[in-house]
Amino acid sequence: MLRRRMLQTGIAIGVLAVSVFGSSSAANASPTSFIAKAVHAGGAGAVAAQATGGLTWYNRSVTVTSLKFYVKAGECGKLSVFGSQGDTVVDAKGWxxxxxxxxxxxxxxxxxxxxxxxxxxxxxxxxxxxxVDHEIVGYADCYRVNSSCSTGQY
Structure with a gap:
């Protein structure tokens, strides 16, 4: 009987631990995806260029995953990805x-x-x-600390 109660108590503690620790988010619940768009007519027209993908944050580095780049017919576009720490650009890539x-x-x-x-x-x-042709820039700014990405264009 005592053994059975100890087993039940152990199982209950285990289930409680899993529910508390298993459902909690990672220490850095960083943003995991983004969409950046450059849109004609101040955002009301056709998409001229767009980038989509995911973000996997590591201790010091970041992998941009499944990165895709779209450019509309008759347009030319540039895609730039910057990894920064504050105002310091740490690494950058472009296409x-x-x-x-x-x-x-x-x-x-x-x-x-x-x-x-x-x-x-x-x-x-x-x-x-x-x-490039219309000088429209769309962006996604993603921040590890507040787990968010903001988007817009100028």
Whole structure:
């Protein structure tokens, strides 16, 4: 009888521990996805350029996952990805593409931004997409500390 009660108590404590610790988010519940768009007519028109993907945050570095870049037919675009710590750019990558006659999606894949040489590493990632012909820039600013991405264009 005592053994049975100890077993039941142990199981109850185990279930409680799993429910408390298992459902809690990671220590850094960082943003995991983004969409950055450069849109004609001040945001009311057609999408000229767009980037989508995910973010996997590591101790000091970040991997931009499943990165895809779209450019509308007849347009040329630039995609830039910056890993920063405050105002200091730690690592950056960039791509240029024209949409041709039909528009095009390019799968870039996984891109690692290396912050291993910096104490504290990369704390924010900014993705810029630019419609080169019309000078429209869309962005996604993603911050590890407050677990969010803000988007817009200028």
């Amino acid at each position: 240029d593409r024209c949409g041709g006659t039909t528009g095009t999606w390019v799968t870039i894949g996984n891109v690692t931004l290396d912050g291993s040489a910096f104490s504290g590493g990369i704390t924010d990632v900014t993705i810029y997409v630019r419609d």
